[in-house]
Amino acid sequence: INTRFIQKASYTTKSLLPNKTIKTLLKEDTQQVSVRGWVRSVRKQKQVSFATVNDGSTLKGIQAILNEKDAQLLTTGACVELQGSLIESPGKEQTKELQVSGIKVLGECDSTYPLQKKRHTNEFLRSIGHLRMRGNTGSAVLRVRNAASEGIRDFFREQEFILTNTPILTSHDCEGGGEVFKITPVDSKEPTEFFKKPVYLTVSGQLHAEIMASAMSRVYTFGPTFRAEESLTSRHLAEFWMLEAEMAFIDDMAPLLDVTEGSVQQTTRYVMDQCSEDLAFFNQWVDKSLLERLQKSVDKPFVRMTYTEAIDVLQKVQDKEKNKFQYPTTWGSSLQSEHERYLASEYCQQPVFVTDYPSELKPFYMRANEDGKTVGCFDLLLPGIGELVGGSMREERYSILEQKMKDAKMNMEDYQWYLDLRKYGSAPHGGYGIGFERLLLWLTGLENVREVIPMPRWVGSCKY
Ligand code: 4AD
Incomplete structure (x- = not known):
């Protein structure tokens, strides 16, 4: 193909609308x-x-x-x-x-x-969701949301990732957590009539991103994700946005953590630069330590510790202060939000990666470590927020993956294509997912994810 004769196209940045903002x-x-x-x-x-x-x-x-x-x-x-x-x-x-x-x-x-020139509570503003963006908080959230998605895209463009789109309808439950919404046409008699098999709203685009990374090397996807979570917490939505990156040709976790840290820091810097007025507003009215905290997080590298080290830290505190935690801190048990909070907000006072969790706690696709007990994975915990990112190296060895899938009692026929990727030129690879609304809590100081998505959906609520 001769590209010599293709004229360079120029594009305009001139406003095409009659009125100026x-x-x-x-x-x-x-x-x-x-x-x-x-x-x-x-x-x-x-x-x-x-x-x-x-x-x-x-x-x-x-x-x-x-x-x-x-x-x-x-x-x-x-x-x-x-x-x-x-x-x-x-x-x-x-x-x-x-x-x-x-x-x-x-x-x-x-x-x-209903909007008057006085401070309204977030609950009240949420009850008038069709008007809340006319107020300071609602509109500042939308500008920060926009800047954060621009910043994140800039980061991935600079790192030569390509933006791909993963499907919303899928027949898989990537995380194996069973928190999926089933899709059926309104008037079908059989739940499986339309697709001839059960189909769900996606809980993660990861498995599809892996398909694309096995051809394009570095990809990312940014879209809505759905979880039928019953949890009524300030961190959970039934529909949230997730940024998922997947990259081939990384041999261990270090570059994966570097890219994760880079994407969070670069997005934070971008928002600090583009939305200084909005951040000053949040700093004044919502969280007086916001600007200082954000600055610190971009100036210093994030802390890195293994799950085993984290358990050690937690046990030492537990030994000193008997009633510090409600849940046990024994090796093999999940880190509860109280543990995550302690690690990020008190112990590190900085974002912290916790890596290499016990295999039993994690989904089938995570790469088994040499110790036979843990997997190459991580969670990124933020002070005041808890988990922002989950990611891992993916199991690229056919027989080990096949065994893990059998152990997890998965339908092997449904996932044969996933195994095939390990048969046809398997590449060492890994990836991660950032919960976009949790990132916005970090960037605004707001406390509830319902405040940072225009039309929040959670168990018992789907207005608009
Ligand atoms: O840790 P999770 O479940 O990871 C995955 O889904 C991977 N497949 C991602 C990947 O590797 N491509 O979810 C990733 C992040 C969490 O750390 C959290 O920030 C956010 O998604 N998240 C939620 N945010 C709001 N509401 C919920 N119900 C969420 N569940 C997860």
Whole structure:
């Protein structure tokens, strides 16, 4: 194929829309402007009135100065277009403000509008999920969410990974946890009528990512993931977004941990750079140690310890403080969230990788270590959050994998393709999955994953 004659295509970054965002207007030198957005608040004073209008592109929006007559037209929540001139602001809060010369109300707002200029609780805001992005927290979350997904994509592009898409409908339960939602057409008599076999919403794109990594070497996928978890915790959703990376040609865990650490740190840096105003807002109103914590996490490497070392640490504390933990800290038992919290928040005070868990605690696909007892895997634990990432080296040896699958009583016919990947040019490989909403808790300081996804779904709740 001769590519010499293919012309280099250029693409435009010029805005194609007729109106400019407030973010752009505030950066430019234009004086006569037209601003469209929603009224956040109106303060009517004797001689002059003020209104704040926001289109979601910035935290603060723009302050408009109007006469009393014009101010009568504006109500909180209304969708408006304001014409006027941008002038230097005498106030400390903003650099520019809008001296209004004309107003058009595009959409009036009923007096029952529930968002007022005061602090609302997160529970209340969640109950008005169709309006909560009009408030500071809701809109800041969406900007940080956007920046985090941009940052993460940038990282993988730089590391030469390609973005692939894994299916949402699947006949597998990758994690073997049985927390799958079954799919059936509404009017089918048989649950298996449509696909002729049981089909579920994906719990992880990993097995499919492995197919693509066995041809493309470095891939990642970023999409919604579903788990029928009954857990009513601040860390669990029934639908969450997961970033899953899979890479061939790594011989041990060290480069896997390096890539994981790099992706989390680089995304954090990107968000700190792009959303400084939003992070300052979260730092002021949600978590006073947010900025310091994020800075520390990008300045220092994450701690690395094995599961065996972690158990040792936990047992020593348990010996000293008898009632420290509710659950046992014996080798072979799962780390409970109280243990994870202790390790990350108290012992390390920094993100920590815990590696090489006992094989019995982990799914079939993880690579068996030489000791015959543990697998090459890791969890990344964050202070105040707990598990953010789960990952492992994948078992690439045919006979060992086949035995593990038999031990796990899996249907070998269904997974023959997975074994085939080990028959046809098997490559040493590994990968991991980042829970995107948990990453957003880390980046915002918010406490509940329901606050950082636009329309949260959890057991007992699927509004909108
Ligand atoms: O540890 P998990 O179950 O790992 C996997 O699914 C692997 N197959 C990923 C891979 O290697 N490609 O899930 C990965 C992460 C967790 O660490 C957690 O952050 C998040 O996904 N997660 C959830 N987030 C919100 N709600 C839930 N119900 C979650 N379950 C897992």
